[in-house]
Amino acid sequence: MAFLGGFFGIEFPPAEAPGIGSYWGMPPDPALTFVNARSALSALLASVRPPTLWLPAYICRSVPQAAAAAETPVRYFPVDVSLQPDIAFLDAATRAGDMVLAVDYFGRAPDAPFLDFVAQRQDLRFVEDGCHAVDTGAPPWGRWCLRSPRKLVGVPDGGFIAPGDDIAEPHRSRIDPRLDAQRAACLRFEDEEEQANPRWHAANQERETAENVSRRRMSRLARELLARLPVEAIARQRRDNFQALAESMSGLAFLPDQRPAYVPLGFPVRLPPATRSRVRADLIEQGIFPAVHWDDLPSPASFAVAHGLAGELLTLPCDQRYGTADMERVADVLRQSVRRP
Numbered sequence: 643m644a645f646l647g648g649f650f651g652i653e654f655p656p657a658e659a660p661g662i663g664s665y666w667g668m669p670p671d672p673a674l675t676f677v678n679a680r681s682a683l684s685a686l687l688a689s690v691r692p693p694t695l696w697l698p699a700y701i702c703r704s705v706p707q708a709a710a711a712a713e714t715p716v717r718y719f720p721v722d723v724s725l726q727p728d729i730a731f732l733d734a735a736t737r738a739g740d741m742v743l744a745v746d747y748f749g750r751a752p753d754a755p756f757l758d759f760v761a762q763r764q765d766l767r768f769v770e771d772g773c774h775a776v777d778t779g780a781p782p783w784g785r786w787c788l789r790s791p792r793k794l795v796g797v798p799d800g801g802f803i804a805p806g807d808d809i810a811e812p813h814r815s816r817i818d819p820r821l822d823a824q825r826a827a828c829l830r831f832e833d834e835e836e837q838a839n840p841r842w843h844a845a846n847q848e849r850e851t852a853e854n855v856s857r858r859r860m861s862r863l864a865r866e867l868l869a870r871l872p873v874e875a876i877a878r879q880r881r882d883n884f885q886a887l888a889e890s891m892s893g894l895a896f897l898p899d900q901r902p903a904y905v906p907l908g909f910p911v912r913l914p915p916a917t918r919s920r921v922r923a924d925l926i927e928q929g930i931f932p933a934v935h936w937d938d939l940p941s942p943a944s945f946a947v948a949h950g951l952a953g954e955l956l957t958l959p960c961d962q963r964y965g966t967a968d969m970e971r972v973a974d975v976l977r978q979s980v981r982r983p
């Protein structure tokens with residue numbers, strides 16, 4: 643029964659132009675959207691049933707969680723110090739029908755040798771993990787692309803695979819009107835004067851810890867926002883900010899680009915492990931929140947290159963919320979911290 647009258651929920655103005663959601667190929671059918679990306683990947687695995695899912699040794703723990711929930715066996719492949727997949731290894735180890743996931747790390751697509759490998763091995767099923775990517779500036783290279791919008795734009799939750807049609811009916815998502823996944827983002831949004839940092843930070847930590855694989859649907863709030871957020875302005879600001887950081891700290895940059903053709907997730911720097919810990923603490927002390935992608939890899943320790951990088955990388959914020967003056971502040975704090983004995 644459709645109700646008439648009573649109090650209002652939340653009303654959005656009509657979308658005037660296609661938003662970042664359609665740019666990312668967000669499925670129009672809400673049942674093909676999930677509360678997070680790992681749930682979307684798990685639903686795809688449960689539908690396609692590949693014999694093995696190959697993951698890069700440098701990956702976050704949530705991705706093998708998706709495979710475990712779908713009972714898909716996981717194996718890992720090495721990456722080099724630039725995070726490029728080891729193609730010779732993959733070529734020898736993979737078998738027809740296997741699924742191979744590779745990541746557009748920090749927003750950047752893998753280099754040409756991997757893309758040539760993708761073109762050659764038509765017998766494999768490739769998933770482009772675009773969870774770090776607003777736009778790689780390059781053609782999509784996978785049969786599917788995985789998205790986790792909350793890592794890139796101000797939406798409280800959500801994840802999907804584009805296209806989503808391969809997700810079979812029993813694995814599609816269900817409405818779940820609990821608001822726990824949205825709580826941290828809403829607390830921060832309403833804290834206009836940023837007085838309640840401990841509250842929303844704690845809420846976010848709690849929510850990230852509770853994050854799991856499920857059939858919960860992406861919130862309607864997130865879908866409506868993704869239908870309206872403009873991709874061009876987001877992309878331009880991120881590139882400008884990245885460039886500002888690249889100009890002021892070339893010696894520490896992990897990525898070689900000055901003004902990238904891709905849209906960056908953040909600005910990763912590479913520091914010796916002890917320095918990274920100190921710099922991270924100093925930045926936080928100054929109210930600058932860097933991210934670590936990732937310090938707790940699920941791959942075996944024998945993947946030494948990946949585990950080495952996991953101790954060294956630190957991602958500085960350079961997203962669309964900020965401008966040049968903010969980037970100068972980030973660079974100043976970082977430089978001072980690195981120089982400190």
Ligand SMILES: Cc1ncc(COP(=O)(O)O)c(C=O)c1O
Binds near residue numbers: 745771800
């Ligand atoms: C590269 C990458 N892929 C997938 C995921 C999983 O995303 P979600 O947290 O939305 O499940 C993450 C999360 O950290 C990620 O960084």
